[in-house]
Amino acid sequence: xxxxxxxxxxxxxxxxxxxxxxxxxxxxxxxxxxxxxxxxxxxxxxxxxxxxxxxxxxxxxxxxxxxxxxxxxxxxxxxxxxxxxxxxxxxxxxxxxxxxxxxxxxxxxxxxxxxxxxxxxxxxxxxxxxxxxxxxxxxxxxxxxxxxxxxxx
Numbered sequence: 308x309x310x311x312x313x314x315x316x317x318x319x320x321x322x323x324x325x326x327x328x329x330x331x332x333x334x335x336x337x338x339x340x341x342x343x344x345x346x347x348x349x350x351x352x353x354x355x356x357x358x359x360x361x362x363x364x365x366x367x368x369x370x371x372x373x374x375x376x377x378x379x380x381x382x383x384x385x386x387x388x389x390x391x392x393x394x395x396x397x398x399x400x401x402x403x404x405x406x407x408x409x410x411x412x413x414x415x416x417x418x419x420x421x422x423x424x425x426x427x428x429x430x431x432x433x434x435x436x437x438x439x440x441x442x443x444x445x446x447x448x449x450x451x452x453x454x455x456x457x458x459x460x
Contacts, residue, residue: 336394337439337457340416341430347377352455354380354388354421354443361388361453363441368457375432378441382421388443388453391418392431395440398454402444409446433459 341347353364361384370376380390391398405411412420419427433439436459443453 335417336397336435337392337417338431338433338435338459341375341377341432343377343430345375347375347430349377349379351379351381352390352441354382354384354390354453356384356386356388356451356453359451361386361443361448361451363390363443363453363455366455368455370433370457370459372433372436372459374459375430378429378431380419380421380427380429382423382425385423386448387420387422387445388448389418389420389445390427390429390441391444392429392439392441392457393417395438398440398442398444398449402442402446402449405444406446433457436460 350365350368355362355364368376378390378392382388391401393401414420417429417431419429421427439457439459441455441457442449
């Protein structure tokens with residue numbers, strides 16, 4: 308059906324099935340899934356909202372090329388949030404798809420949805436240099452400021 312995927316949602320017998328947020332060449336745009344059995348730098352990321360703002364804390368991270376990071380995602384807010392790690396271009400495209408299907412849930416190597424007062428994690432290895440981002444692509448959340456930047460050198 309598709310030889311190159313971004314995030315594709317198919318409706319099959321009323322169920323929404325989707326593939327991970329992938330770059331145009333069929334690979335993840337921000338690196339590769341990490342190996343949870345190998346050492347990793349732990350980065351605690353808090354997801355929150357309030358006063359008309361939504362945010363990740365921290366909202367900026369510097370990473371060394373080849374480094375493996377274990378993101379511990381903690382949602383301290385009252386709303387569900389997600390953490391999608393990709394290029395800004397890929398996240399913007401996927402955010403448009405989310406507007407059409409706001410109930411799409413993420414449980415992919417580079418994307419996790421976290422319920423209020425819950426935790427989740429992603430282990431990721433940064434194999435590409437450049438600027439990437441993590442964002443909450445639930446409609447309205449990105450627009451309310453819920454993005455973070457990762458610089459890989």
